[in-house]
Amino acid sequence: MIIKGYAAMNAGEELSPFEYEPVELGPLDAEVEIEYCGLCHTDIHLIDNDMDNSEYPFIPGHEIVGKVSAAGELVEGLKPGQRVAVGWQRSSCMVCEWCLRGRENSCPDQEATCVGHHGGFADKIRTDARFVFPLPDRLDPACSGPLLCGGITVFTPLRERVRSIDRVGIIGIGGLGHFGVQFASSFGCEVTAFSTSPEKQEEVMRMGATTFVHSADDDLMEKTENTQDLIISTVNADLDWEPYIKALRPEGTLCFVGVVHGRVELPYFELLAGHKSVTGSTIGDRSTIAEMLEFAARHEITAESETMPMERVNEAIEKLRSGNARYRIVLKNE
């Protein structure tokens, strides 16, 4: 069998049509016929080799929705034709301390869907069935793939850290950020969106934000001091973090989920005196993904997305690179 997709042949290049023969379907693997795949900013980091872990050629894409087309002999709970979703994580060792605690996304031996493997900008994928999730019927398949990476990445820190009376700030209202606003609002929190794009205000308020702060305006930023219990940064850039640490209430937390290269500078005394914390988080474990999908179905949360045919993948990448995606682009196999 041959899988057809679009691959980066070298760092930073446009994707080109590419075919490969997949490995034989293992007893715990599933094969998924891909209908949709979201475009996450991490795909761009991988195309550009920003994290120094890309191997070329490779097919990006890790926000997959499709139908099971084959399953290994030991796979349980998945049937041919069933609609499923696949996210960032492809597998974990299942035997380490973290996996035994159900924290597979902390497993030191985890593998990613499109690092060292070909991802979802293709017609099919073969992957570990234990990381293939049945998609609830109530979720629209055309805009649910992004829940599997963008969605779970902001859901996890909210699920772990907030109470419904808390005040939550989201920095950067792109793919991850717009899920952050929707989830935090559905958790019952008061939500402040910190954005460099004032033109997003109306849409972001409609998504559930209580307050919209144009983060380039120092006076507005000063007014947010001592207002937030949790701030999640989804931006893929190093910022001046001091105003955000100041925006935290005592015992508040700044959680990084956006990928920033190198080091960040933090105001030491603000952290110490305010008993404030800084942490990071990636995706979520399998049980939290299943929970997030159920929560999203119940609260009607999907990506605000634009659907484009898979063959226009380079146009989609350019649109995301230039900051013009609203708020996720989903590629569709026609």
Ligand code: NAP
């Ligand atoms: P995205 O759609 O491009 O959104 C990023 C948003 O950040 C932009 O819409 C913009 O929002 C803001 N932003 C961008 N550049 C900025 C700058 N220089 N200064 C201030 N704000 C800026 O990207 P995404 O797909 O949401 O991904 C965001 C980051 O999360 C990426 O680095 C990605 O790799 C990472 N990520 C991490 C995980 C994880 O597990 N931790 C999972 C998925 C993705 P405004 O216009 O509102 O300012």
